[in-house]
Amino acid sequence: MTSSTMIFVWLGLTVFFLILECVSVQLTSIWFALGSVVAMLLAIFHVESVTVQIIVFVAVSLASLIATRPLTKKLLDKKKQPTNADRNIGETAIVTEDIVNLEGKGAVKVRGTVWTARSSDGTDIPAGDIVRVIRIEGVKLLVEKENGGNEHD
Numbered sequence: 001m002t003s004s005t006m007i008f009v010w011l012g013l014t015v016f017f018l019i020l021e022c023v024s025v026q027l028t029s030i031w032f033a034l035g036s037v038v039a040m041l042l043a044i045f046h047v048e049s050v051t052v053q054i055i056v057f058v059a060v061s062l063a064s065l066i067a068t069r070p071l072t073k074k075l076l077d078k079k080k081q082p083t084n085a086d087r088n089i090g091e092t093a094i095v096t097e098d099i100v101n102l103e104g105k106g107a108v109k110v111r112g113t114v115w116t117a118r119s120s121d122g123t124d125i126p127a128g129d130i131v132r133v134i135r136i137e138g139v140k141l142l143v144e145k146e147n148g149g150n151e152h153d
Contacts, residue, residue: 001050003043010040027072035061088133092146099125117141
């Protein structure tokens with residue numbers, strides 16, 4: 001292929017990678033766009049070997065990926081911000097209303113607040129028992145019976 005043909009090939013790849021980047025908004029292809037720009041510059045400056053252009057494309061893409069990926073991953077990796085509700089996970093609570101999953105009822109008091117609750121394993125838990133909060137699903141706490149709790153059986 002001639003260098004003028006390769007200029008358009010690299011330009012087309014640059015546009016493709018930039019469009020892909022705009023669509024994904026996750027910094028997934030910007031490095032390849034940079035590599036194709038550098039390869040296009042080689043074609044513009046009459047480096048006739050397509051093999052050299054491809055090697056430079058791959059090398060620049062990988063080098064820019066390796067150099068910037070940790071930084072971009074840190075910036076884009078937005079961990080879920082804990083809410084006040086998340087603080088309840090792992091806490092002990094007291095059952096204030098019998099927990100009966102089949103009837104969809106039950107409540108616990110944890111850290112001074114009453115929450116609707118369900119048992120994580122589907123067992124009924126009577127009011128007065130001590131439970132541990134396992135997780136939150138929507139606005140309900142999923143709890144399991146704490147060992148040594150107030151047994152009513």
